[in-house]
Amino acid sequence: MNTTFLKACKGEKTDYTPIWIMRQAGRYLPEYHTIRSKCTFLELCKNPEQAAAVTLQPIDILGVDAAILFSDILVPLEKMGAALEFQEKRGPIFLNPIRDKNAVDKLGIPDPEDDLGYVMDTIRILTKELKDRVPLIGFSGAPFTLSTYLIEGGSSKNYINTKRMIYEAPDLYKALMDKITDCTIEYLKGQVAAGVQALQIFDSWAGVLAPCDFEVAGIPYVRRIISALKEVTDIPIIYFANNGATLLDQSLTSNADVLGLDWRVNLQEVIKKVDGKVSLQGNMDPLALFLPDNKLEQRVTNVLEQAKGARGHIFNLGHGIVPETDPAKAKLAVQLVHEISKKMR
C-alpha cells in the first residue's frame, strides 16, 4: 500500500508530498454523474456498493494518495432524529430546526452498526478494494458546524439562530452540543472499527466564530472527540477549521495530528506558529485549478515552497473542488505535486 499520506500525517519522511482533494469524489467527474443520475444524493450515500464505487473513481482517474469515504457530514444527524432533505438548488434542509429543549431532548445517539450500517458497510467494501492501493479516510463534521445545520435548518448567511442560542441560551446549546459530540464519537469509533486508516473532522463554519466564542462553543467539543478517539486508535486525525486563520492557537489544542488549512493563510506563518507540533494539510485555492497550465505549475510550486519546514505536509485544496472544474486540471495538479515535491527533496 502507498503509505505516503499516512507518513506525512505523522511527520515521518516521505519521498514526495502526498495529495488528496476535498470532494475528490464528486460532481466535477462525469463518471460520478453516471452513477449519481440514477438516484438522489442521500440514496447514493446509503448505497454501500455505489458509494464505494464513487469513492474509488478519483483514485483511478487522478492518482491521489488517499481515498475519502463518499458520504456527507449530515448523514448521522438524520439518524439522531432530524428529518433531512437535499433539495437540488437549496442544499440540505432540516425540516424541523432544533431550537428548544424539547427538540434537543428528542434527539437520540445512533448506533454506528444498527443505524448507520450502510456507512460501515461502505468502509468495509473499500478497505478490501483499497488493500494494495491507498489509505481510506473516514470523516465527520465538527459539532459546531453540525449544530448550525440543525439550528438554522440548513445553510445560513450569518448564523443568527445558532449565535442567538449560544448567547441567549448557553445551557440549551451545551445540551445540544453534548449530544452531537457523543453521536460523533460513536460514529467515528464505528468507522475506525470498520477499517478507516485516518479521520478528518470538518469544521466548515468555524470561521464565523470570534476566537472568544470558538473557545466556548467550538474547540472544547472537538477536543473531546479527538481525546475519546485517541483512547481507542492511533490512526492520524485531521482537524480542518475552514476560514480559521485566527483560530489556529485554539485549533492546536485539539490534539489533532494534522491541521487542515484553507487558501487564505500563508503556510510559512502557520509553520512558525505550530512549531513542529502537527502536520499541515492544504491549501491551494480550489479556483486555482482554472489557471493555465504554466501558472498552475507556478501556484503548486509556491504552495510546496511555503510548506517547507512543516513537520509533514499533505497537499490539498483549501476547500472542496468545484463542480465546474476540468478533471484534466485536477489530474495535472496531482502530477505536478508529485513531480515538483520529488525534485525538492
Added chain:
Amino acid sequence: MNTTFLKACKGEKTDYTPIWIMRQAGRYLPEYHTIRSKCTFLELCKNPEQAAAVTLQPIDILGVDAAILFSDILVPLEKMGAALEFQEKRGPIFLNPIRDKNAVDKLGIPDPEDDLGYVMDTIRILTKELKDRVPLIGFSGAPFTLSTYLIEGGSSKNYINTKRMIYEAPDLYKALMDKITDCTIEYLKGQVAAGVQALQIFDSWAGVLAPCDFEVAGIPYVRRIISALKEVTDIPIIYFANNGATLLDQSLTSNADVLGLDWRVNLQEVIKKVDGKVSLQGNMDPLALFLPDNKLEQRVTNVLEQAKGARGHIFNLGHGIVPETDPAKAKLAVQLVHEISKKMR
C-alpha cells in the same frame, strides 16, 4: 461639533472611544421602515431628502459619534452602465454580467455631479444638518468587491466567474478594474467636494482572495484610490477588508489612516503588527448585540481592553448590524462604549 471620531482616526487623544455602527441607518430601526415602506431601496438611495433623513435617524436614536451617508456601494456602478435591480429576497442583481471585452469597453466613468447628483445633494443636506453634531462619513466599495458584483451578476458563493477572469483573462480583468478604480476616484472626490469629513472603502469580499491574488487583483487598486484622494484632501480614509485577517500586511500598504477589522481577529495581535502606523476600527461580532446586558457589557469591555495600545480606536461592529437586532441593544452598546472607555482613560 463632536470631533472624537475624527481625532481617533488620526491617532489624536480623545476623552473616550468613539463609536459608529456599520449599517446603522437600516432595517433594524422601525423609523427606517416607516420611510422605506413608501419606496424601493434604490428609490430611497436616489431621494436626497429621504436618504438624509434615514442617515440622521441613528444619530438621534443611538447617540453614535459619526453619521454615514445612506446609500449603497453599487449605486455608481449603475451609472457606469450596468443595469441594477434590488430583488427583495435575492439582493442586488446586475442583469447583464460583465464578462467580455465588449461589455467592459461599454462601461463609462460617471460624473459625480451630472450622473450621481442625488448622492452629492444628500451629502450637502447632511453637512448642513450635522454642522453642530457629528462628522459625516462618505463611502464607496473597493474595486475587487465591486468587480465581483459586476462579473457574477450579484452575490456569489465561491466567486467562480470573478476568479476565472482573474486567472484566465488577467488583461480583461485589469481593464475592468482600471475603469472601476477611475470611477471610484471620481466618485469619492465628488463626495469630498460635497462635504464629507471622512471616507470608508468597503472591501466586503476581499477575504475570499488568497494573499497572492489580493496582491495582484485587490490591494493595488485600493492603493491607487487612496493615493489619488490624498492629493486633494487630508480627511481620514478607512479601509475595511472584511474577513481580511490574513491580508493585514497588504492592507497596511493601502496608506489608509484607519483599518476596519471584522470580529475574527484579536486586536492585540493586529496592534503588534501595525505598529502605530494606523488607527483601528472594529470589531465586535454584530450578533453579540443579542447577548444579555451583563454579558454585552463584558464583551464591550473585552474589545476595549484588546484595543489598548492602538494609535487610535473607533469602536464598531465587525460587520453590518443585522435587521433582527433590538435598537435598544444597539443604544446600550453605544452607551457602554462611551462609559467604559471614559473610565479606562
